[in-house]
Amino acid sequence: METNYIVNEDCLTFMRTLPDKCIDLILTDPPYPDYYAEKYNYNPEPILYLDKFKCKQFVFWTAKEDFLLDYSAIHIWDKKTGCGSEYERIFERNGDKNYKMFRYYFINSTVAAQMTKDVYYNHPSQKPFKLIENIILNNTKKGDVIFDPFMGTGTTCYVAQELGRKYIGCELDKDYFEIAEKRLGFVKQRLF
Ligand SMILES: C[S@@+](CC[C@H](N)C(=O)[O-])C[C@H]1O[C@@H](n2cnc3c(N)ncnc32)[C@H](O)[C@@H]1O
Incomplete structure (x- = not known):
């Protein structure tokens, strides 16, 4: 299967063409629904479609709204901003267990990370x-x-590339897609 490419299209359309068994991890x-919903074109349908993939998945989600799918574990991203409420959840879906009914009580790990030393590409949700x-x-x-169906500026794909993993990414917005293209080296930066 072809890998190490990104597409500028609706991920629901794209995912319908993607063979499930070729993906080892979805990280997206x-x-x-509550934050930048309009700006980022919030739509539950492509998120619900992730259920068709049987691989392990990590899906970022707001701390304020219920997650849409079954899950195995919740990880907390502590943004280390100094403010207690500054965190987001990352739902792990590994197919082994279903802890949906116990939500809010299974917190398996904490991952603290700031943007320190990252290049910021002007995407308000860059990870x-x-x-x-x-x-x-x-x-x-x-x-x-x-695979990252909602890649924004391509952070998941970029880190995958740096770590010797293969990647596939999808982004609807043309401007963010072009940033990802540059980050991943598809477009040579102008020197002069
Ligand atoms: C929260 S941002 C992701 C930011 C990313 N993690 C980064 O580091 O840059 C979600 C992205 O999903 C994109 N998006 C929304 N609906 C989409 C769709 N149907 N197909 C593909 N991308 C979509 C938005 O344009 C937005 O850039």
Whole structure:
């Protein structure tokens, strides 16, 4: 299967063409229903479609709204801003267990990461390199294929590339897609 590419299209349409068994990990940060919902084109349908994939998944989600799918564990991303309420949840879906009815009580790990030393690409929801690195290193090996249907500026794909993993990414917005293209080296930066 072709890997190490990104597409500028609706991920629901794209996912319908993607063979489930070729993906080792889905790591994604979809639009939330409560925060930037309009700006990021929030729609539950492509998020619900993730259920068709049987691979391990990590899905970022707001702390304020119920997650849409069954899950195995909740991880907390502590943003280390100094304010107690500054965190987001990351739902792990590994197919082994279903803790949905116990939500809010299973907090399996904390991952603290700030944007320190990252290049900021002007996407309000760009995720820190170290945060994504932590999830990829703990859940994949070199050569595994990681898919991000809502890649924004391509952080997941970029970190995957840096760690010797393969990637596939999808982004609806043309401007964010072009940033991802540059980050991943598809477009040469102008020197003069
Ligand atoms: C929360 S942001 C992801 C930011 C990303 N983690 C980063 O580090 O840059 C969610 C992204 O999903 C994109 N998006 C929304 N609906 C989409 C869809 N149907 N298909 C593909 N991308 C979509 C938005 O344009 C937005 O950039």
